[in-house]
Amino acid sequence: MELPFAESWKIKMIEPIRKSTRAEREQWLKEACYNVFQLKAEQVYIDLITDSGTGAMSDRQWASMMIGDESYAGATSFFNMKETINRITGFKYVLPTHQGRAAENVLFSCLVKEGDYVPGNSHFDTTKGHIESRRAFAVDCTVDEARDTQLELPFKGNVDIQKLEKVLIEHNDKIPFIIMTVTNNTVGGQPVSMQNLREVRQLANRYDKPVLFDSARFAENAYFIKMREKGYANRTVKEICREMFTYADGMTMSAKKDAIVNMGGFIATNIEEWYEQAKIKGIVFEGYITYGGMNGRDMNALAVGLDENTEFENLETRIRQIEYLASRLDEFEIPYQRPAGGHAIFIDAPKVLTQVSKEEFPAQTLTVELYLEAGIRGCEIGYILADRDPLTRENRFDGNDFLRLAIPRRTYTNSHMDVIAVALKNVFDRRNSITRGMAIEWEAELMRHFTVKLKRL
Ligand code: F0G
Secondary structure, eight states, X not given: OOOOOOOSSOOSOOOOOOOOOHHHHHHHHHHTTTOGGGSOGGGOSXXXXXXXXXXXXXXXXXXXXXXXXXXSSSOHHHHHHHHHHHHHHOOOEEEEESSHHHHHHHHHHHHOOTTOEEEESSOOHHHHHHHHTTTOEEEEOBOGGGGOTTOOOTTTTOBOHHHHHHHHHHTGGGOOOEEEESSBTTTTSBOOOHHHHHHHHHHHHHTTOOEEEEOTTHHHHHHHHHHHSTTOTTSOHHHHHHHHHHTOSEEEEETTTXXXXXXXXXXXXXXXXXXXXXXXXXHHHTOSTTTTTOOXXXXXXXXXXXXXXXXXXXXXXXXXXXXXXXHHHHHXXXXXXXXXXXXXXXXXXXXXXXXXXXGGOHHHHHHHHHHHHHSEEOEEESTXXXXXXXXXXXXXXXSOOEXXXXXXXXXXXXXXXXXXXXXXXXXXXXGGGOOOOEEEEEOXXXXXXGTOEEEEO
C-alpha cells in the first residue's frame, strides 16, 4: 500500500489556543462593532484573518536569530539577507523595509506621481492605497475568467494582455511601471503563469515600461508553475523563481508571507536609479540602508526562511493543506474560488447567502456568522475592502465578494482544517434563514475595512 502524504516537518514548540461560548462571542463581536479586526486575538479560537506574519518559524530560523548582528550600519545580517535575495531573485540592489507596504511607500514615493496610471493584475489593497493616495489610478487588467469562481483554470491570476495593451496605448506617458502580483491575492491566491509573465515583459519592452513584481507569495506562485505549467515539472522551485524574476525590473516584498518571518520586507531591483532614489526615501521613512526598519536577527531569519520556503517539500506541505481544506468543502458542496489558492480558500459569499443583497455585504455577513458559529476568524475580501470609487464615492460592487480563510504557514494541523470545514457547513446548512446582512455606521476614507463600524440588520 502506498504511504499517505504527511507534513515534511515535526513540531518542536506549541502555543495553546482557547475555545469560547456562543454567548461570549455574541458579546465580543458586538463590542467590536461586527468588525473582526477589532476583536482581541484571545477571543479567537482558530485565526485565519491572515497568513501574514503568522507562520511558524523553523528551528534553523530561530537559531539564526541568536547570531543576528544588531550593528546600525553594515550588519552581517544584512549581508546574509542580501546574498540570499541576490541568489534567489537575481536582483543585485536590496533595500530592507519593515514590511511590504513600507516597500511600496518607499518605492512609489519615487515613481508614482499625481495623474499616473499603474496597470496590473488585481492590486492588493495597500498597493492600491499607495497609488490612490498619490492621486494616481490603479487599473485592474486581470483576466475576466478570474471572476467566475466555478471555472477551474490553472492560472486565474493572469493579466489580460489585451486589456493591458489598451491601457498602455491610452495612457502611455502617464505609466511609471506595470505591477504584477504573484500570486494574485485578491482574486483568490491564484497563480500567474510563466507564459503570462513573459508576455507582460514583451509588451512592456514594446512600450518601454518597467515591470515590478509584488512578490509577497512568489514561491507559492513558482510551486504552481512547477505543478501546472508545461515544461516546468522537472525544474526546481529555485530555478523557476529565477526565471520569473528575469521578467521583472524589480520587486517589492512582504517577507511576512513567503519568507515566513513575523515582520519584514524589502525592495530589490537591477535598476540602479530606482535604488539610488529609494535609498533616500528609505532612510527618511524606514531607517539606514542596511536595516530599514528590521532587526539584525529578523534579517537573519528572513534569509533562512526565504531559502527554506523556495524548497519543494515545504511548499508542497503548505499547499496540500489548503487543498485538503478544499476537499472537505467539496464534500459539503460549499462554493469557493476554484481551484484552491496558494495561501487561502476564498468562499464565494453571494453564492452562499443568496438572500443577502450586495448593499448588505454578504461576505462580511458570512465572516460574522462563522465567528459566531465556532470562534473562527476569517476576513472579508470583498465589497467593504474594495473601498469607494475615489471619483464617484460609490461603493465598488464590480469585483468578487469573498470570505477569505487564510491559512498561516506551518501553524495549524489538518484537524483544525476539519473544524473549519464543519463550522462552515453548519452555517451553510442554515443559509436560507440568513436574509439580512450588515450596514456601515462609520467608515474611513481609505482602507476602511480595518476600522469600519457595522451593525447587524
Ligand atoms: N502585497 C500583497 C499581495 C499582500 O498580500 C500584502 C499583504 C502586501 C502587499 C502588503 O504587505 O502586510 O507586509 O505590508 N497582505 C496581507 C494579507 C496583509 O492579509 O493578505 P505587508
